[in-house]
Amino acid sequence: MFNKYWFDFITDYVKRKTILYKPYFMLKHRIAKIYSSNEKVGEKPKYRLFETVVVVTRDDAILAFEFFLKGLFKYNVKKNRYDFDKLQISYISNYQLDKVLLRQGLDKNNLDYNLNPLWKNDTSLSSAQAKKIYAKEKKKVMEERDFLDFSYSCFTFNKQSNDPYSTPIFATDKNDCEDAFNIIGYKKPSGVWDRPCLSDKNCMFNGANKNYPNQYGRCINGTCQMPSNMRNLGYHYYIDSKSTKPLCYNCKSKKWLPNTKLDFCCDDQKNNPQKYPFLKSPDYAFDGDSVPRYNAYVQKTCKMKPNYDNIFKDTNVWKIDCKGFLDSYLVKSTDKVN
16 A cells, blocks of 8 residues: 555656655564454454554665554454454654664674664564464453453542542552551541452342342443442442432332332341241342333233133133233234134
8 A cells, every 4th residue: 555655656746756666565563452342243343453553664765664553354244254444544753774673782892783683574474473463462452451451449439428429549559448547647538449340240239139030230341230329339349328228129018019119128128028028139129120020020920811702712812811910901813723
């Protein structure tokens, strides 16, 4: 691509033809970062973005040019490969070739110049070599992500506030985070030493509502999901204050129902089994749980059977009979009943 523009530049104007008509080649390169999109095509990321630094030069030249490239590749399902999609090029700088190719000896007594070892990657890469580079760079990116994104931080909240929220504070380690005084005895904010969750089982409210099948309380993007009205303190913990108590269903019910008025009765449901014998645990509410609760109730309490006008004739009308919460109703099927 670079050569195409270069030769077009030369042939565009007759006086430029005095410039040496020699192609540029890639002198050296380095893959800076590799990103994969969260959007998937099957099990593969839909997009991959490569950030690469390249230096190009040509024979008999005195300068080398450095560019920063962003190459976007899109997964081709039919061909089971990544195809080039877009490229962004940014010019960084130019250098004299002696600065790029030559360097002084590492031995202070050696005043001669030695060939820069980076010259070794001026050739094109085979697909096998490219896969090795990709695997190496991907591993490096994952290690950096684990170190930065999954490192520990210190979190606290204002206990005097009526609307408390999680606030990160500076701390060098766990002791510094949890201590209420600094090393010279001055009072300072203290908090919890926490890092992002890695699996659902690390979250204290995962599976906490045992009254119907659900997966609420999971680890979502590094943060544990909390019951409605609760607020996270860091990633695994929650803010313990009067205004952030969890909300529960069936506070005044005599049996488990999928949709009732929410109230702050979770502790009472947990500690008073005589009052709530129909509950297996506090009936915690979670954002967006209406449909799973309704489906669980229908599957448990509703039954469907044919509705015959005459027992000697087939029918395509079905009666759905629910106990208590839902009324019975009829459904007409387009299929014949055998």
